[in-house]
Amino acid sequence: MSRLDKDVNRLVGRAVEKYCLIDPDDQILIGVSGGKDSLCLSLLLWERLAYIPVRYYLTACFIDPGFEPSPAPAIEDFFHRLGIPFVVIKTDYGLKAHSQENLENPCFLCSRLRRRRLFQHAEELGCRKIALGHNKDDIIETLFINIFYAGSISTMIPRQEFFSGKLTVIRPLALVTEDQIQRWNRQKGVEPVPNPCPSAGRSRRQTVKDMLAELYRTNPKIKGNIFNAMQNVKLDYLL
Numbered sequence: 436m437s438r439l440d441k442d443v444n445r446l447v448g449r450a451v452e453k454y455c456l457i458d459p460d461d462q463i464l465i466g467v468s469g470g471k472d473s474l475c476l477s478l479l480l481w482e483r484l485a486y487i488p489v490r491y492y493l494t495a496c497f498i499d500p501g502f503e504p505s506p507a508p509a510i511e512d513f514f515h516r517l518g519i520p521f522v523v524i525k526t527d528y529g530l531k532a533h534s535q536e537n538l539e540n541p542c543f544l545c546s547r548l549r550r551r552r553l554f555q556h557a558e559e560l561g562c563r564k565i566a567l568g569h570n571k572d573d574i575i576e577t578l579f580i581n582i583f584y585a586g587s588i589s590t591m592i593p594r595q596e597f598f599s600g601k602l603t604v605i606r607p608l609a610l611v612t613e614d615q616i617q618r619w620n621r622q623k624g625v626e627p628v629p630n631p632c633p634s635a636g637r638s639r640r641q642t643v644k645d646m647l648a649e650l651y652r653t654n655p656k657i658k659g660n661i662f663n664a665m666q667n668v669k670l671d672y673l674l
Contacts, residue, residue: 443619446610447479448487454593456605457564461491463605464562465519466553469497469506469628472568474513475616476608478625480566481517494520496556498549500529502631509628524552529632542638557602569606572613572644575661579643588673590665612658 436444451457465480467473480493497510507523514521531537532545557565569591578590593609596602608616620627650657 437622439615439619439622443479443611443615444483446615447483447607450593450607450610454605454609456594456607457489457491459489459491461564462560462562463491463493463564463566464553464557464560465493465495465566466568467495467497467510467514467521468568468630469510470568470630471616471620471625471627472570472573472608472613474510474568474625474627475620476566476568477514477519478517478623480607481519494522494560494562496522496524496553498528498552499523499525500532500545500549500632501525501527502529502633504631506628506631513625513628522556524556526552528552533633540639541634542640545632554597554602563601564603564605566605566607568608570608570611570613570616571662572647572658574606574609574665575658576640576643576647578661578665579647580639583643584639 457463463480465473465477467477477493477495480491484491484493495514497507499505499507511521511523526548528548529541529545532541532543532548537544553565557563574591578588581587581589591606593606595604597604619625647658
């Protein structure tokens with residue numbers, strides 16, 4: 436096992452333990468997009484079954500938003516090689532989100548519709564946990580997206596319960612950086628599937644990502660300071 440492999444697995448293990456993400460015999464549905472994060476998460480969770488004492492069961496799902504060429508065949512091939520059960524659910528959510536009636540924020544609507552369908556599929560399968568591939572950078576970026584565009588101080592959290600605890604969303608990559616994921620994927624030979632969405636690379640998230648990248652270049656400690664600040668909130672000094 437390489438140093439990078441050890442570091443990434445250590446961070447995933449720390450997140451699982453710190454935030455109580457996985458319990459014995461969990462039925463976990465992985466929400467897959469075909470991007471670097473969800474494929475990394477899937478392979479990591481599958482590999483960990485070989486050397487950790489906790490048993491859990493994996494299945495994966497891609498909510499196809501309807502753009503062509505569909506990445507579904509390439510994603511299906513990835514999971515077939517791992518032997519993880521995989522389902523494609525065809526929708527027109529992306530097309531609806533990019534229609535003339537909804538040009539202001541297509542990503543928000545598409546994401547909401549896909550998330551709702553993923554929740555429904557988890558319930559159909561009897562999976563009480565959904566694993567998503569959001570990483571440390573995603574959590575930081577979401578904080579600024581919500582500040583700039585929603586007027587709230589909030590972000591994604593590593594473990595989030597819905598419907599009075601009947602369903603739990605977990606983010607095992609919450610402590611892993613985007614750079615670590617990219618390097619780990621290259622080391623493992625994991626190739627992200629091209630995203631045919633017309634908003635890819637020009638979303639609000641990309642705007643925030645570019646802004647933060649410029650800040651990180653000026654001071655490498657900024658990323659860690661922002662992440663730590665979200666765990667060190669002084670409510671007495673907020674309005």
